[in-house]
Amino acid sequence: MEVYFSGTIERIIFENPSNFYRILLLDIEDTDAEDFDDFEIIVTGTMADVIEGEDYTFWGQIIQHSKYGEQLQISRYERAKPTKNGLVKYFSSSHFKGIGLKTAQKIVDSYGENTIDEILEHPEKLESIAGLSAKNREAFVSTLRLNYGTEMVLAKLANYGIPNKLAFQIQNFYKEETLDIVENYPYQLVEDIKGLGFTIADQLAAELGIESQAPERFRAGLVHSLFQGCMDTGNTYMEARDLLEQTLTLLESSRPVELDPSQVAQELSHLIEEDKVQQIDTKIFDNSLFFAEEGIRSHLVRILEKGKQKSHDLETIQKHIASVEKELGIQYDSIQKQAICDAIQNKVFILTGGPGTGKTTVINGIIA
Known part of the structure; x- marks a missing residue:
């Protein structure tokens, strides 16, 4: 539950200029926190310059620090007129x-x-x-x-319901253009700011009077749904039909309005034309994931095409494995031995396996 504390900053305990994180000691004058009867509290969070001896109001959550006890982890704050x-x-x-x-x-x-x-x-x-x-x-x-x-x-961003930590990300990205972008192009935040989901941008846009049928709203929903869908499945793409369905669900759940699917599909076409997303057949790729995957592919091709693979006799490799087993005091199973052989005999080799399956042990055998 969000509570507020008003009072005077008695001391700045710690501050990190690189990310604006600060720890303060606040002399309490007023609070709506029930059952809090101390006269001061530690305040932590991201904030711009604050002045010792000046009055502020901080909003946030009370947390229990294992060493320092109760602290206020702020979401926003407001300064009284400085003396x-x-x-x-x-x-x-x-x-x-x-x-x-x-x-x-x-x-x-x-x-x-x-x-x-x-x-x-x-x-x-x-x-x-x-x-x-x-x-x-x-x-x-x-x-x-x-x-x-x-x-x-x-x-200003706090008035729009954007917490301080996220607000600093926005400020650091857009610099002096921050308010212009936020107030005129709120859906741009979805593309530019990692961690800022569609819902926050959509709420902000609604406050600013942007219609639910606005093309930029559809585009932001598509971009968000595509990236989130890829993260959820581990793929670098979504089928166009699935993307449209998920986007419509997102748009209609964020604001209670029925939308025309063809209008959303039209904006997807525009995103493809503008190279904001990539398309191969019926698959739609998130740009960052597409180009990362393409970069990996090109490097693998370069490795495979460069020179000839040095030949290694299987019997020699097996003798080497036996020597490593003796040296390390271990016994490789048949799958691990095959993995070591494959790694040595091929230019490119991918080793996979869950925790505790012996990947490190296999790697030790390869490099020994």
């Missing part, structure tokens, strides 16, 4: 090089209310701040724009 003291502390932190407490105080005093918004709108005013070099000034504005922009995007 002047909080901004001074933030600007003089390690996030901004070359800015000490005095310079940070000058910046806040110079811009007054809505400091961050004013800085981003009128960065030229920083030129009047004594002690702030042109290089540090440029880096300061750039970092502030990145962090603040990221936070604004995350807040």
Whole structure:
């Protein structure tokens, strides 16, 4: 069950700038979590820059850490309007090089209310701040724009029901185009963002007023159904008929509306024409899987056609196997011996088998 905690960030315990993962200690002012009577809680998750001493509200799930006890694993968060003291502390932190407490105080005093918004709108005013070099000034504005922009995007995506972790993936992929893509081409997310399923994109599209009969909706459903179908079966393709049936089921279950199968089939034809998917006879291939398989095939052909296979006498191989058995203190069965012989006598050999069937033991015999 999702709960919220509002309060002041007492301390940033850990932060990873590469993926925005942070661990915070929150001094609790308010919460709707029942039976939680502590005055502070550890907050974990992906989030943009946060400021110690400032007020935030975090939403998420309470989890039980084996070592550190109850923690809030967040799905989204919201920052209250930062105070002047909080901004001074933030600007003089390690996030901004070359800015000490005095310079940070000058910046806040110079811009007054809505400091961050004013800085981003009128960065030229920083030129009047004594002690702030042109290089540090440029880096300061750039970092502030990145962090603040990221936070604004995350807040917007949270309003659409997209959790922070997924929101960061979207932000990292589209950069400054994030909101434009999300709000105008939500189904593009299905093709570009791994882990973002059709349902999330479809819910977002519905909120934005995109009709259930929209061609882009059909295309996204086809792309998602194709990839998911391949993952479920272990194949690199689906039969066109099966793909259309599964896509119709997906589309009609996501939104309660009856669709014309011919319209979905038409969009499949468009995807094929645009090389978004590949077709061989009645089989439809996911692009990533098709080209991966084609790459493997071409490499195998290259290996098979390159030079002649060195001849190995079967009797010599069997003597070698007996020597390996003695050295390793093992006894190969007939199938394992045949596998070793086949591997040595052929340019390409594929060894398969479930856990505990002796694949490693066979490989040891091949390379010994």
